[in-house]
Structure formats: structure tokens, C-alpha cells
Amino acid sequence: MNVTAPASPVPRHDAPPEALQAGLLARVLDEIDHGLLLVDLxxxxxxxxxxxxxELAGGRALREVDGMLATALPAWQARIRQALKDAERDCRSIVELDAEGEPLTLAFVPLAMHHGSATVDTVLIMTSRRSTCETLTMQMFARAKHLTPAEQAVLTQLCAGRGAQEIACLQGIRVSTVRTHIKNVRQKTGRGSVREIVRELSRMPQIVSALRLVGSD
Incomplete structure (x- = not known):
């Protein structure tokens, strides 16, 4: 008679303590390319x-004043207050701040945090990204496609929305040279247009460099 040996018990992994979970979550949030702010009402x-x-340290549109979220202009502060009032009614909203010609978009998402028997009303504010593509993501893409440094530099400018003439002026080269680089990028990536390449890059995981300078926050 064949006797089947009992299955080996599945190893049990205890959940990490709350302090470790909070630390890991903070590190995960730091790797997200969008700014994430958690505020109360x-x-x-x-x-x-x-x-x-x-974003807060730059003070261009948003800033921190005595632990509170503040803006560079009073009119913007009024928009923030209204969005928080909407969040109190469990309504999501979008606020746009036109800062120095580069708009900053804020999405307000109401949340409810439960701590013991109490409920703390909070709001998640997600900011738009400042760049189309993270530098490290661009570097990895360029290496995978065997782009030269010059071709990568032109592609970076294209992702920033600049045309061939503007890129030529910024880099001090001829427009014909820029167009040659663009042609080479299209051939190496196998894409029919610059728009396709930029769209592909924008949809890639935006990898934040692990090499950060102390005090760069």
C-alpha cells in the first residue's frame, strides 16, 4: 500500500510591524514621479x-507655511480652499495653477483614514509631472536602442516639446544635423514618427535615479 507523505507546511511569513510598513510605503511613494501630498481638510x-x-521647496506654485499648504498667489489659495471644501463633501476636483508659463495641475481625492474608533478626514493631492520623461528612463531607453549621446540629447528635447529649429539653436548645431539625428532615432527605434517615440517613452515606467544628493529634497 502506498502511503502519501503529508505535504510540507507552507512557511509562514509574519506581517512586518506597522513602523516598517509605514517606512516601506514612504519609500514606495518617493519612487512615484508624480508629487503626492496628504493633507487634512x-x-x-x-x-x-x-x-x-x-515642489514645495521650490516655492514656484506651492509652498509650506507653518505646516500648512500654501500657494504663491492669493487667488490660487482660494482655489485650494474650494477644492478642500469639495473634498469634505466627498467630491473630487482638479485645480490648475499657471505658474510662470508652466501649468501645475492638482487632483484632489478625498480619503477617510480610520485610526482605532476615530475617522480622520484626509485629502490626497496629486500633482502633474514636471518632465515628460525621467532622465534615467531616457538613458535606459537610449542604451537599449543603441542611440548615440547626440541622438539621445535631441530625443530629450523632442520629449520636452521642442521642434528641430529650437533644438538647433539650443545646442548650437545646424537644423539639418538635428533632422539627421531624428532620422537615425526613428530608424533605430523602428518607429514611423517622433510622436510615436515620445508616446512610447511617456508610457514607460518613470524610473527615478537612486543616486540622489544629500539635501536634494
Whole structure:
């Protein structure tokens, strides 16, 4: 008679402690290319990931004043207050701030955090990305497609929305040279147009460089 040996018990992995979970979550949020701010209904800052902290430190559109989310212009502050009021009614909203010709879009998402028997009303604010493509993502893409440094530089400018004439002026080269680089990029990537390449890059995971300078937040 054949006797089947009992299956080996599945190893049990205990959940990490809450402090470790919070630390891991903070690191995950820092790797997201969009700025993420967590505030309460009064606008008090509860958490900000790395891109959001850079945005606040720059002070171009958003800033932190005494622990509160503030804006560069009073009119913008009124939009923030209205969005928080909408969030209190469980309504999502979009706010656009035209800062120095480069709009910053904010998405307000109401959340409810449960802590024991209490419920803390919070709002997640997601900011638009400042760049079309992260530098490290571009570098990895260029290496995979065997682009030269000059071709990568032109592609980076194309992703920023610049045309051949503007790229030529910025880099101090002829327009014909820029167009040659564009032609080479299209051939090496196998794409029929620059638009296809830019769209592909924008949809790639935006990898943030692990080599960060101390104090770069």
C-alpha cells in the first residue's frame, strides 16, 4: 500500500510591524514621479513624497507655511480652499495653477483614514509631472536602442516639446544635423514618427535615479 507523505507546511511569513510598513510605503511613494501630498481638510500637511517636497521647496506654485499648504498667489489659495471644501463633501476636483508659463495641475481625492474608533478626514493631492520623461528612463531607453549621446540629447528635447529649429539653436548645431539625428532615432527605434517615440517613452515606467544628493529634497 502506498502511503502519501503529508505535504510540507507552507512557511509562514509574519506581517512586518506597522513602523516598517509605514517606512516601506514612504519609500514606495518617493519612487512615484508624480508629487503626492496628504493633507487634512484645513490644508495641514500630513505627508509629502520626494517630488512633492521638491515642489514645495521650490516655492514656484506651492509652498509650506507653518505646516500648512500654501500657494504663491492669493487667488490660487482660494482655489485650494474650494477644492478642500469639495473634498469634505466627498467630491473630487482638479485645480490648475499657471505658474510662470508652466501649468501645475492638482487632483484632489478625498480619503477617510480610520485610526482605532476615530475617522480622520484626509485629502490626497496629486500633482502633474514636471518632465515628460525621467532622465534615467531616457538613458535606459537610449542604451537599449543603441542611440548615440547626440541622438539621445535631441530625443530629450523632442520629449520636452521642442521642434528641430529650437533644438538647433539650443545646442548650437545646424537644423539639418538635428533632422539627421531624428532620422537615425526613428530608424533605430523602428518607429514611423517622433510622436510615436515620445508616446512610447511617456508610457514607460518613470524610473527615478537612486543616486540622489544629500539635501536634494
Amino acid at each position: 484645513t490644508g495641514r500637511l500630513l505627508h509629502a513624497n520626494r517630488p512633492a517636497r521638491r
